[in-house]
Amino acid sequence: MFNSEKFYRNLNKYRKAVQIFSILFLIAIPILILLDIRYIIGNMYSISFWDLNIVDPSMMVQTIVLSKEFYVPLLIAALIPITLALIFGKVFCSWMCPYNTLLELFELRWLKKIQRKFFNIKRKSNINPKPYVYWITYITLILITLIVGIPLFTWISMPGIISSEIFAAIVGLGIGVNTVIFGVVFLFEVIIGKRYWCKYICPVGATLSLVKTKYTMHINHNEDICNCAAKAEPCGNDCPLELNPKEKNLYPYCFNCGRCIKVCEVTGNKALSFLFVKKNKK
Amino acid sequence: MLKFLLNYIENAVSDKSVLRPPGAAPENEFLNKCIQCNKCLQICPYDSIVAAGLEFGTSYGTPIIIARDVPCYLCMLCPPICPTGALDNDLLEKEKVRMGIAKINEETCLPYLGIICRACFENCPIFRKAIILEDEMYPKVVEKYCVGCGICEHVCPVEGSAIIVKSYHNV
Numbered sequence: 345m346f347n348s349e350k351f352y353r354n355l356n357k358y359r360k361a362v363q364i365f366s367i368l369f370l371i372a373i374p375i376l377i378l379l380d381i382r383y384i385i386g387n388m389y390s391i392s393f394w395d396l397n398i399v400d401p402s403m404m405v406q407t408i409v410l411s412k413e414f415y416v417p418l419l420i421a422a423l424i425p426i427t428l429a430l431i432f433g434k435v436f437c438s439w440m441c442p443y444n445t446l447l448e449l450f451e452l453r454w455l456k457k458i459q460r461k462f463f464n465i466k467r468k469s470n471i472n473p474k475p476y477v478y479w480i481t482y483i484t485l486i487l488i489t490l491i492v493g494i495p496l497f498t499w500i501s502m503p504g505i506i507s508s509e510i511f512a513a514i515v516g517l518g519i520g521v522n523t524v525i526f527g528v529v530f531l532f533e534v535i536i537g538k539r540y541w542c543k544y545i546c547p548v549g550a551t552l553s554l555v556k557t558k559y560t561m562h563i564n565h566n567e568d569i570c571n572c573a574a575k576a577e578p579c580g581n582d583c584p585l586e587l588n589p590k591e592k593n594l595y596p597y598c599f600n601c602g603r604c605i606k607v608c609e610v611t612g613n614k615a616l617s618f619l620f621v622k623k624n625k626k
Numbered sequence: 627m628l629k630f631l632l633n634y635i636e637n638a639v640s641d642k643s644v645l646r647p648p649g650a651a652p653e654n655e656f657l658n659k660c661i662q663c664n665k666c667l668q669i670c671p672y673d674s675i676v677a678a679g680l681e682f683g684t685s686y687g688t689p690i691i692i693a694r695d696v697p698c699y700l701c702m703l704c705p706p707i708c709p710t711g712a713l714d715n716d717l718l719e720k721e722k723v724r725m726g727i728a729k730i731n732e733e734t735c736l737p738y739l740g741i742i743c744r745a746c747f748e749n750c751p752i753f754r755k756a757i758i759l760e761d762e763m764y765p766k767v768v769e770k771y772c773v774g775c776g777i778c779e780h781v782c783p784v785e786g787s788a789i790i791v792k793s794y795h796n797v
Contacts, residue, residue, distance in 0.1 A: 373668075382669050390663035390709040399709045403661040407710045410658035415711040494684055498662050508664055508687070512677070521680055522687065 348617065352609045355602045359438065363445040370442060370507045374514035387507035388442070389498065390421070397421040400504065401429070402551035406497040409489050429552040432561045437542065437549045438601035443502035443530075444542060448584060450534045459537045470580040470588035473543075478596050482550040497547045502526065504548075543585050543597055553596035558622045561600060565590050570615035578611055579604035589616055643793050644682065645691040645776060647675050648698060648723040649705035649714035652795045659712035662687045666704035666713060674698045691725070693776025693791050698725065700751055700775050721752060726774025726791040728757070728767045735788040737764050746778035746789050765789075 373384060386392050390399040399421040407418060425436060437444055489496045498504065505522045512519050533541055542549060570590065572578065580588045582603045587594055589604045600618070608616040647666050650656050666689050667675045674696045675689045682690070691698050700720040705713045717723065728746075736743035747765050750757040756771040757778065767789075776791045 377668050380671070382671070385668040385707070386663050386665045389661045390665060392665060392707055392709075397707075397709050399661075399663075403663075403710070407659055407661065411655065415659075417715065418710050421709050493658070495657070495661065498687075504662070508662065511664060511668070517677060520686070 349609060349614075352602065352605050352617070356606050359601060362439045363448075366440045367442055367445060370510050371514065374511045377511075378515065387511060388503035389501065389508070398424050400501070400548060400551075401425050401555075402497050402501060402548045403504075405486070405547075405551050406489060406495060409486055410493065410495065425552070426555055429555050430557065430560060432600060433556070433595075434549055434552045434599035435561075436552055437546075437599035441503045441548070442506045444584075444599075446506075446530065447533060447539065447542075451584070455534070456537060459535075463536075469577050470583065470586050472587050472591050472593040472597065475593055475596055477544060478550065478553075481544050482547060485545075485547050499525065500529075500545075501548050502529065502541065502546065539585050542599070549599065550596070556595065559620055561618050561620050562622075563589050563594060563598060563600065563602075563605065564617050564619040566615045566617070570613060572611065572613060578607045579616060582607045643796050644678065644685075645693055645698075645726050645774065645791060645793055647689050647691060647704050647713055648700065648702065648720075648725055648773075648775075649708075649717035650725070651712055651714070653793070656712050657685055657688065659710045660688045661710055661712075663709060664689075665707050665709070669703050669707055671701060671703070672696055672699050675704065691776060693779040694787055695780075697776035697780040699777070700773065720773065721771075723773040723775070724794045726776070726794045727769050727772050728774065728776075728778050728789050728791045730765060730767060731788045731790070734784050734786075735765070736784060743783065745781045745783055749777050749781045751775060751777060 370387070373386070376382070376384065384391070384393050386398075388400065389403050390397070392398070397417070397420075399418060401422045404418055404422040408414060428435065485496055485500075488494075499522075505526045509519050509522050509526065511517075529541055533539060567590075577588070577590075579590065580586075583589065584601065584603065585597055585599070587597055589598070602618065605616045605618065608614065646653075646656060647670075651659060662677075664677065667677060674691050675698075676692060678686050678688050678690045680686050682688075700723060702718055702720055702723075705717040706715050708715060732738045742763070744759070744765075747757050747759055752771050752773060756768055756773065757765050758768060760766050774791050774794055778789045779787045779791050782789050
């Protein structure tokens, strides 16, 4: 039988394992190419396993916007990530994206303390921003792409930049502008510690949260058995995006990393869980 | 200073003379479609394809071929793997490639100066079709057959090369 308690407690371990595997994978690709083994090629923009082609859906959107035509092999290549997002939500961000992995590595306790002192933050309960904030940035990015005619998504897609720079650094092509863009955004995020990029700007995550049905996996909050409501909020405190799993408007922001569920399990409260079908709220 | 910078950017943006991998769409369409996934660059067994640097302006990071360093040997591995159609996926015959057209500079080309040289003629992959010898001496490019692979530019013994491949969509 499926042991949900054990699963949720270990969820973070599985997730970290996949994250480390994903980074090792990005390092392995250029090494294999240096060894002249060219079966698995590509980066986070698009990757090929033998004849199987996978394309980041945000790149598909960009190509359609820029070239104004529907290239069928491209649409087919984007099907696998889209299906994954349809079933599990934005799990690409929380399980595979190297940018998220790096930022989670830099979630240091002493850094948080300094940030809180420096920016004079008093911890209140998190407030979920309204969904339209998310879509406004996404639509703005698409409009800039359309009007100026530049591949903007390519330039600011963090997983893509990181993977292509890993390739360039190992093969010895030299690192360039991409590293500067990544460095600026990354430093800003580590210093501020707010995850604005993942939360509001990133076009990769935004495209993935476009596809969503009521059967998509989401975090469910059972109010009846939640009993640390007024005192503390372990779930919200552990959320990397500073969201509040108890409130509505959790989506499109939440990327289903499951850290809040794990904390909820550990405190002995089982109010949070992953659900595939929406329960009717009273 | 600002004017210089703007000029620099404009030159960089309008620089369309770069060689693209075989099967590339016309420059503007290519830039719209290329997502810089680097797969053409990674599958190339000769490392002919490199990523453009910042001096190419807005097309930095896109795949280019610098023929004088490493030309394209027309193995035709890269066109089928392009995910967005920036390279024509159906292009498999090397004779149908149109990357560029070679131009001979008759002022520096050795045979025109009276020295026997057959480097480009003998190394041309479209042998006896794309480069022919006039009077058994002077090389001539037949534009109808030239694929623009750049092997001639690579093997030319003249400093700076007397035969230079210009992008097909720019001539």
